Every structure is written in structure tokens, then in C-alpha cells.
Amino acid sequence: MFLLTETNDTSDSVSSTVTDGFYQPIKDYVKMNTVNSKQYAFATIFMRDGSKTSFKPKYPNFANRKHTHSEEFVIEELEDFISRNGPMVETVYIYSYNSPCLQRKGGVQPCMFMLMQKAAEWKEKYNILLKVGFTKFWVPKCPDWFEELISTLDSEKFKDYRFKLDYKNLADKFKKSPIFSLLSQVDNLEKNTLFDKITSTRKDLLDLAQSLDNIGLRDDLLLKGEQLINSCKCSPIVRDEFCRILLKEWSETVNNSFEKDIKSKIRKEVGHAVILLFMDKLRSDWRNSFPLKLYRVSSPLQPNDNDVQ
Ligand SMILES: [Zn+2]
Structure with a gap:
């Protein structure tokens, strides 16, 4: 109606x-x-x-x-x-x-x-x-100063703010990611396994970002991604770098989504x-x-x- x-x-x-x-x-x-x-x-x-x-x-x-x-x-x-x-x-x-x-x-x-x-x-x-x-x-x-103002928000004051992860933002980061360069650091025999591991971990992260119950607090969302990434098993030669890249992409997505959500809410209320x-x-x-x-x-x-x- x-x-x-x-x-x-x-x-x-x-x-x-x-x-x-x-x-x-x-x-x-x-x-x-x-x-x-x-x-x-x-x-x-x-x-x-x-x-x-x-x-x-x-x-x-x-x-x-x-x-x-x-x-x-x-x-x-x-x-x-x-x-x-x-x-x-x-x-x-x-x-x-x-x-x-x-x-x-x-x-x-x-x-x-x-x-x-x-x-x-x-x-x-x-x-x-x-x-x-x-x-x-x-x-x-x-105005531009508004963008700057939002980026300097004290995140502690917003720790109870719930928002939804921007799934597309994570997908975009994956497209530009340097992670596949790690393949050059492992033996030929391990290349396929590492390739599969990168692909499946990214899919799990995208699923996590897209899941409906994923409207959450910033710290919780960061933690969920960290737990998923840190539980991955892959070649010890590249494991640190593998985790570092994915953690960076995940945390940037969480932070970008947080800022985008707050901006949109303030603009709508204004x-x-x-x-x-x-x-x-x-x-x-x-x-x-x-x-x-x-x-x-x-x-x-x-x-x-x-x-x-
Ligand atoms: Zn008009």
C-alpha cells in the first residue's frame, strides 16, 4: 500500500x-x-x-x-x-x-x-x-572538508556503530591484488596448490563479506576476517606474505565500508x-x-x- x-x-x-x-x-x-x-x-x-x-x-x-x-x-x-x-x-x-x-x-x-x-x-x-x-x-x-572530517573520526567513539561490509569494494581490491606474484616464489609442484589456496580463501572472504548476518561492529568484522585468513595453511615460504596481503585487503575494506556508511548516514540525515x-x-x-x-x-x-x- x-x-x-x-x-x-x-x-x-x-x-x-x-x-x-x-x-x-x-x-x-x-x-x-x-x-x-x-x-x-x-x-x-x-x-x-x-x-x-x-x-x-x-x-x-x-x-x-x-x-x-x-x-x-x-x-x-x-x-x-x-x-x-x-x-x-x-x-x-x-x-x-x-x-x-x-x-x-x-x-x-x-x-x-x-x-x-x-x-x-x-x-x-x-x-x-x-x-x-x-x-x-x-x-x-x-564539500571536500567533509570527506577529510570523516576520515579523522575517532573510531573509539564509533565502536558500537553497526554497518554492512561493502562486498564490491573487496572484489575490486582482489582484482588489483599483487597476491598471485607469490606463485613465482614456490616450486612448480606447489604452484597449483597455492593458486587453489589463494582462490578458495578469497572466495571464503567474499562469502563472509556478502553474508547477510555480516552487519556488525568494526572490531568484530576485522576479527572474523583475521581468523579466517590466519587459519589458512599454505607453503611456509610465502605464508607470511600471503596473510599480510589478505589482511591488508580485508582491513581496508572494513575501514572503507565503515567510512562510506557513516558518510551516507550523515548526508541523508542532513x-x-x-x-x-x-x-x-x-x-x-x-x-x-x-x-x-x-x-x-x-x-x-x-x-x-x-x-x-
Ligand atoms: Zn534539481
């Missing part, structure tokens, strides 16, 4: 007409596209005579130097439609998977402000109401707080008279949303 609420209100405060009009196209779109966390946006227009027009989803275009966000394509399409049919239009619904951005590079106006401007313009000209729904909170880009503050400000400045209303649309059909609840 879809849940449609105003962003700072957990009650189902919208009328059934609005709910039907808003989320049916989203449901249809999601059904057609299965799980898709890629950004997209589309509009549905309700006319004063009771009819409605839905437009196809638009995707951002990052191919050019000037990036175009999906909401910009939607606005362009709406501009064209409203310039021809403005007096007939009653309400415009826009759904954007991520909430419209509040920050752009190169002096480009953020989508949220473009939408606010359009909402005011369409209200004044044709008395149109604009309703914007989103599922994920837009997340601001972080993004969430910024949007809620923005809506609060909008409400206190305009009370209920502002022609743009923002809704949070939560859809369990998109499991990737779980991390932003």
Missing part, C-alpha cells in the same frame, strides 16, 4: 481524490519498471472538466556539460501545456523520486526554487495549484533535515496560501527506500 503524507505530518491528511490522482500513476509506473531507484519525475494534470492528462517519466541528462535535471524537463513540458490550456487546468501533480534539489553548481537555479516560481506564476495567471510528491529526500553535495526545515519555513512564511504543496510518498514496492525512512 502506498502511503501519502505531507512531509511533516504522519496522518493521512489528504483527500481520496488527491490520493487517487497522485499515486495511481506512480503505482502504474513502478509496476511497469519493477524496482528502480534511478531518479525520474513525471507530471499528471487534472483539468477543471474532470479529465486528466499524464506525461511520460523524464530522466536527468548528465551527458552534456550542462546537466539537466528531470524536473527541468517536466517543467518545460508543463510550460508548453499550460501556455495552451492554462484556464482549463485545475491542479498539477509532479512526482519526483528524489525531492527537488535545493542546491546547484554554476549559478543554475535549483529545481525546488524553479518549481516555487512556477507555482506562484501559474497560481497568479490561472489559479492552478501545484502538488509535488517525492519518495527519497534530496541529499546535498558535501538532507532530510534541510527539506523539513525548508517546508517549515515555507509554511510559516506563507501559511496555507502558497500554491506549492510538498508530499512524501512512501512506496514499499521500492525496497531501496528502506534506508531513508
Whole structure:
């Protein structure tokens, strides 16, 4: 079931007409596209005579130097439609998977402000109401100093922080690993055995990194990998180096995953707080008279949303 609420209100405060009009196209779109966390946006227009027009989803275009966000394509399409049919239009619904951005590079106006401007313009000209729904909170880009700040976090203070290992990060490290150079240090007779040992140990580590119960504390995750690596039996000529390389790759993966997880969590919380503050400000400045209303649309059909609840 879809849940449609105003962003700072957990009650189902919208009328059934609005709910039907808003989320049916989203449901249809999601059904057609299965799980898709890629950004997209589309509009549905309700006319004063009771009819409605839905437009196809638009995707951002990052191919050019000037990036175009999906909401910009939607606005362009709406501009064209409203310039021809403005007096007939009653309400415009826009759904954007991520909430419209509040920050752009190169002096480009953020989508949220473009939408606010359009909402005011369409209200004044044709008395149109604009309703914007989103599922994920837009997340601001972080400055370089933020990256540095995270890398200097006192890990002792985060020793109770649980996170999931980044399996892909470990797989990437294995691709670039120097470990197979150890084969040149053993006799021909032992080469095959060592090759098999390297391959099977790496597979065990990847399985460990991927296992579902592997959301854990940093020290525990480090220890699990260490135990697995240290229990390996291979030629004593290369054993120290064999363990050293694998331990390095494992511990770097644990530390990278820890940093990545914390960064992502902080960015999401900042993004969430910024949007809620923005809506609060909008409400206190305009009370209920502002022609743009923002809704949070939560859809369990998109499991990737779980991390932003
Ligand atoms: Zn944008």
C-alpha cells in the first residue's frame, strides 16, 4: 500500500481524490519498471472538466556539460501545456523520486526554487495549484572538508556503530591484488596448490563479506576476517606474505565500508533535515496560501527506500 503524507505530518491528511490522482500513476509506473531507484519525475494534470492528462517519466541528462535535471524537463513540458490550456487546468501533480534539489553548481537555479516560481506564476495567471510528491529526500553535495572530517573520526567513539561490509569494494581490491606474484616464489609442484589456496580463501572472504548476518561492529568484522585468513595453511615460504596481503585487503575494506556508511548516514540525515526545515519555513512564511504543496510518498514496492525512512 502506498502511503501519502505531507512531509511533516504522519496522518493521512489528504483527500481520496488527491490520493487517487497522485499515486495511481506512480503505482502504474513502478509496476511497469519493477524496482528502480534511478531518479525520474513525471507530471499528471487534472483539468477543471474532470479529465486528466499524464506525461511520460523524464530522466536527468548528465551527458552534456550542462546537466539537466528531470524536473527541468517536466517543467518545460508543463510550460508548453499550460501556455495552451492554462484556464482549463485545475491542479498539477509532479512526482519526483528524489525531492527537488535545493542546491546547484554554476549559478543554475535549483529545481525546488524553479518549481516555487512556477507555482506562484501559474497560481497568479490561472489559479492552478501545484502538488509535488517525492519518495527519497534530496541529499546535498558535501564539500571536500567533509570527506577529510570523516576520515579523522575517532573510531573509539564509533565502536558500537553497526554497518554492512561493502562486498564490491573487496572484489575490486582482489582484482588489483599483487597476491598471485607469490606463485613465482614456490616450486612448480606447489604452484597449483597455492593458486587453489589463494582462490578458495578469497572466495571464503567474499562469502563472509556478502553474508547477510555480516552487519556488525568494526572490531568484530576485522576479527572474523583475521581468523579466517590466519587459519589458512599454505607453503611456509610465502605464508607470511600471503596473510599480510589478505589482511591488508580485508582491513581496508572494513575501514572503507565503515567510512562510506557513516558518510551516507550523515548526508541523508542532513538532507532530510534541510527539506523539513525548508517546508517549515515555507509554511510559516506563507501559511496555507502558497500554491506549492510538498508530499512524501512512501512506496514499499521500492525496497531501496528502506534506508531513508
Ligand atoms: Zn534539481
